[in-house]
Amino acid sequence: MMMQQDMQQILFTQEQVAARVREMAAQISQDYAGKTPLVVGILRGSFIFMADLVRAMEVPLTLDFMVASSYGAGTVSSGKVKISLDLQEDIAGRDVLLVEDILDTGNTLSKLVAELKSRRPASLKLCVLLDKPERRTKPIEADYVGFTIPDAFVVGCGLDYNQLYRQLPYIGILKPSVYEHP
Numbered sequence: 001m002m003m004q005q006d007m008q009q010i011l012f013t014q015e016q017v018a019a020r021v022r023e024m025a026a027q028i029s030q031d032y033a034g035k036t037p038l039v040v041g042i043l044r045g046s047f048i049f050m051a052d053l054v055r056a057m058e059v060p061l062t063l064d065f066m067v068a069s070s071y072g073a074g075t076v077s078s079g080k081v082k083i084s085l086d087l088q089e090d091i092a093g094r095d096v097l098l099v100e101d102i103l104d105t106g107n108t109l110s111k112l113v114a115e116l117k118s119r120r121p122a123s124l125k126l127c128v129l130l131d132k133p134e135r136r137t138k139p140i141e142a143d144y145v146g147f148t149i150p151d152a153f154v155v156g157c158g159l160d161y162n163q164l165y166r167q168l169p170y171i172g173i174l175k176p177s178v179y180e181h182p
């Protein structure tokens, strides 16, 4: 598989990711039975996970996106969050499900959650494919977590390094040589 030589380890295979996403979608569908959630993806990282998740969901739903980023060009979060494209929908009174690829320091999501809560949704829940609790600096937890992972630099399923590797259908740990000697 393309770019597999840059991986130190495959953490979760395509099949494992697909199976877990289906389980999450089943749980979420149960929890939102009778409702029509507004599923909000944070671009760019969430796009693959969100596409897989909503296709396995069994309740009616609407979609919207925000563009936000915090990392800049490296592997360490800069601590600043920039919303460069806001939602198109009014979320007041909606059951909002925020979807992200990874909850890491919590910097991005704690700021986005605070911002979205100020718009008075009926409910707001957070769904992430990956959770890296060791690195958390903000008191935030996700309502739905695909996999809890150690503090390693992971790519694939939407997650990038310098904008590359997002297309990988598995979650891999990048070889340090890739980012130590770019």
Ligand code: PRP
Residues within 6 Å of the ligand: 042, 043, 044, 045, 046, 068, 069, 070, 071, 072, 077, 100, 101, 102, 103, 104, 105, 106, 107, 108, 109, 159, 160
């Ligand atoms: C990544 C990821 C989360 C955030 C998580 O986004 O998608 O938004 O970092 O890190 P945190 O918990 O430490 O805030 P990134 O800024 O790399 O943008 P991207 O979605 O375009 O990949």
